[in-house]
Amino acid sequence: MPSYVFTCRHSRNQLTVLPASLCRLPLQVLNASNNKICSLPKEIGQLKELSSLDISCNEIQVLPQQVSGLNALRDLSVRRNNLVSLPDELADLGLFHLDFSCNRVLEIPLSFRKLRHLQTFVLDHNPLRSPPAQVCIKGKHHIFKYLNIEACKQSKLPDLQFENRLRASSSNLCLPDEFLAHRPSGLLDSGFNSVDSGNKRWSGNEVRGHDVVKFSKFNSVVSHLKLCI
Known part of the structure; x- marks a missing residue:
């Protein structure tokens, strides 16, 4: 019995909005790259079977928290948008490939250290401050090590504050x-x-x-x- 991959390709269509009606389809691949989309609908989290999402080369400023509902997502490209931050909810996904290059992201969330299955991590051409550039150029292993150490420092901070008060x-x-x-x-x-x-x-x-x-x-x-x- 043949297996089908439900794919929707809406690239290069001058779209300004991603139709919410698409989120009611059993899509596995969605390509809406090279448009003029400014935001994603909240219904995006209903795409429970979506494994690949390409929304690169748009004008998206914020990824909605509802992306946490994309449990099957493995490949995400948000390259060349206007993102200034990445939602912590992405860390709850089993991503294999993540590309957020050519945005305006300043920090990689510490929660991203939980992305243990990540194989490809593309982050160039962002004004990153944390991790600093000297860490990022060393590769994924050093980035994750930095995130883990910073998370340990923050978890220790309340204890140190109490000691100072004591x-x-x-x-x-x-x-x-x-x-x-x-x-x-x-x-x-x-x-x-x-x-x-x-x-x-x-x-x-x-x-x-x-x-x-x-x-x-x-x-x-x-x-x-x-x-x-």
Whole structure:
């Protein structure tokens, strides 16, 4: 029995709008490149069987959040548009190929580190600040490593902010330095491409047996301060 690929090609038709009615079809391939489309309809997320979407060479400024509904999407080209950012929702897709070259994107979302199946990642001709150019020119592996490290830094930030507040309050509470001296001082291992699937772990000092009592006192004081601060 022959298998059919439902394809819709609307390239070079001077389209300014992508018809929402297309989103009710069982499309697997949609090519609407080289038009004058400014935005995608919210119904785009209804294309559950779409595996390839080419909307390059248009005037699109924003990709709608509904792209997260494109569960079968593997190939996405948004080359030569007016995008200034990329939605985090793209990270939830199992993309193999992503081309957002020739746009105005400033940052690659940290969530893109979850695109583990990505094989082709084209991002040239964007004024990228994060990752910086010296990272991007080294290739996909270094880009993903950068994103993973930056995500680790951000996850650690709230903990550091609480510690700073704790130290600032210690003078008023007359806390001895020993309560602030037993915090593990190691750095977080990014876990990028590690065999433990990226679980974060302390690479520095751990609490030893003779520190247990002091550290338990510290925890009780911290618990009290969390209620007060």
